[in-house]
Structures are given as C-alpha cells and as structure tokens.
Amino acid sequence: MSARSSRARAGAGAGAGALEADYVIVGAGSAGAALAARLSEDPQVTVLLLEAGGPDKALELHIPAAFSKLFRGAYDWNYDTVAQPHLDGRTIFWPRGKTLGGSSSLNAMMWVRGFAADYDGWGDAAGPAWSWESLVPYFWRVEKTQDAADPTQGTHGAQPVEHQRDPRPHTAAFLQAVREAGYPVTAPNLPAGQGFSQTMVTHHRGSRASTADAYLRPARGRRNLRVVTGALVRRVTFDDARRATGVYVDIDGITRHALARHEVILCGGAVNTPQLLHLSGIGPAAQLREHGIDVVVDAPEVGANLQDHLVAGLAPAARGGTLFGAEKPAQLAAYLTRRRGMLTSNVAEAYGFVRTEVADEIGVPEGLPDIEIIFATAPYVGEGLVPLPAEGLTVGAILQQPRSHGTVRLASADPTAKPVIDPAYLSDADGVDERTMLAGLAVCERLVDTAALRAVTTGEWVQPEGGENMSAIERAEISLHGYSHTLYHPVGTARMGRDAASVVDPELRVRGVDGLRVADASIMPRIIRGHTNAPSIVIGEVAADLVRAAAHPGR
Structure with a gap:
C-alpha cells in the first residue's frame, strides 16, 4: 500500500x-x-x-475550579475501590478521565514533576534510558514553562505550565506560615532540594490546558x-x-x-x-x-x-474570601470576560515536601521527603463529591512512596464491567505507612497553628466536624481513617x-x-x-x- x-x-x-x-x-x-x-x-x-x-466539550472541563463537578458524570469512569479495612471499612471514590485528554481533562492541574532521585529509581529498575539524566530532554520537549526556574525545565514544549492567574490571598498566608514554621519556600519543580511553592498549573491564560x-x-x-x-x-x-x-x-x-x-x-x-x-x-x-x-x-x-498517593486533610474554618464564593455571578462574569477571579483557581494552590522522623527511622535516603503537604483555598471534604459546606481551607498530608501495594482485577469477562480495585491502603505489615501519615498530619497541625494561618481562620473546624473540641492526635486519627482518600495518582x-x-x-x-x-x-x-x-x-x-x-x- x-x-x-x-x-x-x-x-x-x-x-x-x-x-x-x-x-x-x-x-x-x-x-x-x-x-x-x-x-x-x-x-x-x-x-x-x-x-x-x-x-x-463541557464548559466544566475548561474552567479550572470546576473540576470536581465532573466527578461521577459523563466524563468520568466513575470507579470505586473495594472496602478498605484500614480506612474504617470505607470504599474510596476513584475518578478517572473519560474524554479526550483523559485525566488531564479532569485533574487539579498541578504540575509537580517529582525528584530526580525518583527517576533514577526507574533507571535502576529499567535501565539508564529511564534515569533522570536521560529523561530531562523529554521534559524539555513536553514543558512550556512560564518563568522557568531551573535548567531542567522546558520552555518551548507542547504543554503550557503557567503561574496561577488569580490565587487567593490565603495562599500567600500559607506560604508565610511555612516560613514561620521553619520550612523553606523555593522555586517549584526543582530536581532536588524542593521545599514549598505556589503551584504551577497546566493552564493557558486562566483556562485548563489538557493534553x-x-x-x-x-x-x-x-x-x-x-x-x-x-x-x-x-x-x-x-x-x-x-x-x-x-x-x-x-x-x-x-x-x-x-x-x-x-x-x-x-x-x-x-x-x-x-x-x-x-x-x-x-x-x-x-x-x-x-x-x-x-x-x-x-x-x-x-x-x-498498584500504588497510589493517599491524602488526609485537615480543614479549618476561615474568615472569608475562600473558594466557597466561587459560584457567585460576579465570579462567573470575571472568568467568562477576563479569565480572572476564583474560577481560575486549581483549588490546590500550594504544596511542599517535608521529611518526617519516620523517614530517618526506615532509612529513606538523605534529602528526600516522605510526605507532601498540600494546601487548598477551600474545605475539600467528601472526596470532592459534595458542595463546599462553608468558608474554609485544607492543609493535607500525602504519603509519597507507600509500602502498601494493591491490585486491579477483573470482575467479569464483560469489558463494560468495572474492574475490582483494591489499593490496600495502610496495609503494610509494619505499619510504616500509617505512622508516616500521622507524622505528616502533625506537620499540618503545626502549620494551622502558626500566626499566619490563625490570622485567616476562626479556631473552628469544618473537618473534622467539632475538631475544636478534640486533641491534635484525635483530629489526625479521624482525618486519616475516617476522611482520607486518593490523590488520584494510581500507577x-x-x-x-x-x-x-x-x-x-x-x-x-x-x-x-x-x-x-x-x-x-x-x-x-x-x-x-x-x-x-x-x-x-x-x-x-x-x-x-x-x-x-x-x-x-x-x-
């Protein structure tokens, strides 16, 4: 032919x-x-x-702050895990993109590449072609980074990676809280030495830029x-x-x-x-x-x-100005006319990496984190499946390299039947995953208790409800076992x-x-x-x- x-x-x-x-x-x-x-x-x-x-085609696919409205809809595979014994027997909702762009059309648009050491681990498993040094030219090919902060970041690639167009003032308060707590604030997406940063996003001029x-x-x-x-x-x-x-x-x-x-x-x-x-x-x-x-x-x-990032969040009530007000007519007008305002938010506007005492105990290599801290300018509760209940923020801990591994199996030979997904969260025999998450939630507590965040919060809690009457340990336990969920990263x-x-x-x-x-x-x-x-x-x-x-x- x-x-x-x-x-x-x-x-x-x-x-x-x-x-x-x-x-x-x-x-x-x-x-x-x-x-x-x-x-x-x-x-x-x-x-x-x-x-x-x-x-x-749906407008919600392109409005950044609207991504959770796509959950369990026509653009979502709409999966759930089997019951998780270590998460109070809960099933966990697993959205997956079912449209052009896949999950890049459904995600929170965070561009967080990981550490060079992660890819060198791939190189150890699959050969030098998968090492960090070998993959940097591919990142150059992919990325079109606004104000690149490191020579490994691409500036002329296919995928826009831009600053947030209109972040909430609470995000600046969070980064000040980070400094107050003694953690470094750095440029994003460094191959090593990454601290806390305002999130770079897969946006173009305030709208989602999927693949x-x-x-x-x-x-x-x-x-x-x-x-x-x-x-x-x-x-x-x-x-x-x-x-x-x-x-x-x-x-x-x-x-x-x-x-x-x-x-x-x-x-x-x-x-x-x-x-x-x-x-x-x-x-x-x-x-x-x-x-x-x-x-x-x-x-x-x-x-x-099967491996996935588990996240557990604390949601303090805030004094106002959070994304709780994102659906007001003025915000929709600001987005449609100027691509400005709350609807340009990716919700998770900042993040950072920390190393807990558990990492030292189990021999995680020096300089590498075991927890990511994520900050959202909204109380991200109910796995994103419920409307925002109040003015609030979220400070969450994400388990970076879980020891607990799970499976994806067939339910039947019918290709339209959903597979059986068991991520086996917190199931490792020695309990390292749970101890690491609790240590990460202790970091979240310290950040919430800084002067910078106390200035924008009320002292009450959206999640866990009634948390002001609990100890920090009690809040961490209920947040981990009762409210934690996927960060949408199965691999x-x-x-x-x-x-x-x-x-x-x-x-x-x-x-x-x-x-x-x-x-x-x-x-x-x-x-x-x-x-x-x-x-x-x-x-x-x-x-x-x-x-x-x-x-x-x-x-």
Missing part, C-alpha cells in the same frame, strides 16, 4: 470508514494524546487513536491521524504467532475490528490498561480461566504492584523492568507477545514523590521515540 492510500484510510474524524492504521493507540489521555501527536508528525505513517469517552489542548488540537488537521471517540475497546487480537493484529472495539453499538499494521499501544492508565490486558488473555492464568478467558500469556504481575499495574517478571520491558513491549506496547502510568515501577501527570506525558513522548526507532532501526 502506498503512503498516500494509507493516509487516506486513516483520515481524521470518527466516520464509518475502515478502521486500519500503522499504529492503533487505545486511550487519548496524558500519554496517549502525546504519543498520537508525535507519531503523526511523520506523514508516512498512519495513527488511529481510540477513546472510550466523548469529545471534551487534548496541548497535543491533539495542534495535530487535528493531519490527514494521517484519525481520532475516534465513543470507542470502547474490548480486547487486543493476536495471530497464531502471538503478534498483536489490532483490537475489537465497540463504536455506535457495533463491534468492529480495528487493524494495526505495525503495533497496538495501550494508553488506558493504571486501571484500564491492566483490565484490557486481562481481557486480552495476558495476566494471572488462574484468574483469567475463572472468567473463561483463553490464556495468551501467564503474566502474574499484570494488575499487581504500577503493568510494571516496567529488566527482570523477566515485569509486564513490559524497558522499551515498553509487553512480554510474551509481539507488536504490543504499554505507554501510561501503569508502567511506572515505583510511584514518584510528586504528581503523576507530568511523568505520564513524558512516558508518551518516550514511547513515540521507541516506536519510531523500532520502525526505522539504525536511523
């Missing part, structure tokens, strides 16, 4: 034409959008990008890139030699076979990718047979190694490594088959200290180079 006819068969738009391309990518999220855009830069190849969700905005929209005029929304992939197909040939996908109620001439690349994220691998016969053999699925590869680690369920047990090799190829790769947060061998959107986009960029190198060896 000529390059010209190949391009025509993969033309842009959903359409009803033949589903065939050189590369079939499943999932248009943080990694998938970047990967599709980069591969389609070569006019000689064709790319078919399949996204289960719809186009990113759909940063990568797919600039590429939408390319004839060799076809993006199909409302496309639920059922499973990967293989020939007799166990080479991936494409995927079965449901579009408009019809199951069709999308064919991949070269490769299939899964970019569904840490929940959907292991689910799809299981449905395709790649996973723990006994579990697959329980659901009547033919085993292609017995891969016990598919769906294992690790298709672990990358050089060892034979890893799900994908260092070139992201799924072990045991040919023509199939994974490129998303599921391949992270260990969760980073920071937030996972930035490294997920980097993974998409790296995958593009790996795919191109395989197609043109020696170039």
Whole structure:
C-alpha cells in the first residue's frame, strides 16, 4: 500500500470508514494524546487513536475550579475501590478521565514533576534510558514553562505550565506560615532540594490546558491521524504467532475490528490498561480461566504492584474570601470576560515536601521527603463529591512512596464491567505507612497553628466536624481513617523492568507477545514523590521515540 492510500484510510474524524492504521493507540489521555501527536508528525505513517469517552466539550472541563463537578458524570469512569479495612471499612471514590485528554481533562492541574532521585529509581529498575539524566530532554520537549526556574525545565514544549492567574490571598498566608514554621519556600519543580511553592498549573491564560489542548488540537488537521471517540475497546487480537493484529472495539453499538499494521499501544492508565490486558488473555492464568478467558500469556504481575498517593486533610474554618464564593455571578462574569477571579483557581494552590522522623527511622535516603503537604483555598471534604459546606481551607498530608501495594482485577469477562480495585491502603505489615501519615498530619497541625494561618481562620473546624473540641492526635486519627482518600495518582499495574517478571520491558513491549506496547502510568515501577501527570506525558513522548526507532532501526 502506498503512503498516500494509507493516509487516506486513516483520515481524521470518527466516520464509518475502515478502521486500519500503522499504529492503533487505545486511550487519548496524558500519554496517549502525546504519543498520537508525535507519531503523526511523520506523514508516512498512519495513527488511529481510540477513546472510550466523548469529545471534551463541557464548559466544566475548561474552567479550572470546576473540576470536581465532573466527578461521577459523563466524563468520568466513575470507579470505586473495594472496602478498605484500614480506612474504617470505607470504599474510596476513584475518578478517572473519560474524554479526550483523559485525566488531564479532569485533574487539579498541578504540575509537580517529582525528584530526580525518583527517576533514577526507574533507571535502576529499567535501565539508564529511564534515569533522570536521560529523561530531562523529554521534559524539555513536553514543558512550556512560564518563568522557568531551573535548567531542567522546558520552555518551548507542547504543554503550557503557567503561574496561577488569580490565587487567593490565603495562599500567600500559607506560604508565610511555612516560613514561620521553619520550612523553606523555593522555586517549584526543582530536581532536588524542593521545599514549598505556589503551584504551577497546566493552564493557558486562566483556562485548563489538557493534553487534548496541548497535543491533539495542534495535530487535528493531519490527514494521517484519525481520532475516534465513543470507542470502547474490548480486547487486543493476536495471530497464531502471538503478534498483536489490532483490537475489537465497540463504536455506535457495533463491534468492529480495528487493524494495526505495525503495533497496538495501550494508553488506558493504571486501571484500564491492566483490565484490557486481562481481557486480552495476558495476566494471572488462574484468574483469567475463572472468567473463561483463553490464556495468551501467564503474566502474574499484570494488575499487581498498584500504588497510589493517599491524602488526609485537615480543614479549618476561615474568615472569608475562600473558594466557597466561587459560584457567585460576579465570579462567573470575571472568568467568562477576563479569565480572572476564583474560577481560575486549581483549588490546590500550594504544596511542599517535608521529611518526617519516620523517614530517618526506615532509612529513606538523605534529602528526600516522605510526605507532601498540600494546601487548598477551600474545605475539600467528601472526596470532592459534595458542595463546599462553608468558608474554609485544607492543609493535607500525602504519603509519597507507600509500602502498601494493591491490585486491579477483573470482575467479569464483560469489558463494560468495572474492574475490582483494591489499593490496600495502610496495609503494610509494619505499619510504616500509617505512622508516616500521622507524622505528616502533625506537620499540618503545626502549620494551622502558626500566626499566619490563625490570622485567616476562626479556631473552628469544618473537618473534622467539632475538631475544636478534640486533641491534635484525635483530629489526625479521624482525618486519616475516617476522611482520607486518593490523590488520584494510581500507577504500577503493568510494571516496567529488566527482570523477566515485569509486564513490559524497558522499551515498553509487553512480554510474551509481539507488536504490543504499554505507554501510561501503569508502567511506572515505583510511584514518584510528586504528581503523576507530568511523568505520564513524558512516558508518551518516550514511547513515540521507541516506536519510531523500532520502525526505522539504525536511523
């Protein structure tokens, strides 16, 4: 087939034409959008990008402060964990983006890259190509950073990373509280020595800038890139030699076979990718047979190694001016006319890293944190599923590298059935995760009790309710066990490594088959200290180079 006819068969738009391309990518999220855009830069190849969700049209997808209004809606996979024994038996809501841009269209837009040491840990697991030194050029390729503070930060990349346009005055008060408590305030996203900072955000002029905005929209005029929304992939197909040939996908109620001439690349994220691998016969053999699925590869680690950042927040009542007033008509007018005001807030307007005494006890390397402190100019309660109850703030502790690992498993062989998610929070045998979180909440208490924050709070508590009548230890215990939730950073369920047990090799190829790769947060061998959107986009960029190198060896 000529390059010209190949391009025509993969033309842009959903359409009803033949589903065939050189590369079939499943999932248009943080990694998938970047990967599709980069591969389609070569006019000689064709790319078919399949996204289960719809186009990113809703206004709430683009208004930064509105992200929690998307929870449990049409743009959310709407997952819940199984009951967590160490969190008072609660199930935890796990939103995941189901639209163009994936979770980059649903998240709190925080650009927190993590530490160089985190990526060097990836290098230890998967080889030097995944070390910090090797990945810095990819961060340059990704980032379009406003006022870059470090030479490792990119300034001409695809993804806007900007200052907040209109932060609340409480954020300045919080950073003053940090100084008062003796912690450093530094520039954001330093590879080492990171302290507290005002959050840099994936915004452009006050509006969300998802990977759909940063990568797919600039590429939408390319004839060799076809993006199909409302496309639920059922499973990967293989020939007799166990080479991936494409995927079965449901579009408009019809199951069709999308064919991949070269490769299939899964970019569904840490929940959907292991689910799809299981449905395709790649996973723990006994579990697959329980659901009547033919085993292609017995891969016990598919769906294992699940890691996530747990957050527990304290919410003191505030004197006024918080995001409790964000939905007033004047704020909507300020946003729609000038992209100013409260609705430009990403809610979590500051953060910082601390090292607790537990880190010293368990031998965390010197200079690295075990807790991230997050600050929100609103009382973020009820997992974001309820309206803001009052004027308030949130100061929370986030467990950075949990010892507790969980699983993603199939509920049934029906691809429309939600998988069984068990993050196993606080389940490590020696209780280090719980002790670390309680130490982090003690830091939150100290910050709330500074003069800077006492000046903007009332002495009462939104969460825990009645907290003014509790001790600090009691507030920490109830916040951890009764109110903690995910920070939306699941990773690790298709672990990358050089060892034979890893799900994908260092070139992201799924072990045991040919023509199939994974490129998303599921391949992270260990969760980073920071937030996972930035490294997920980097993974998409790296995958593009790996795919191109395989197609043109020696170039």
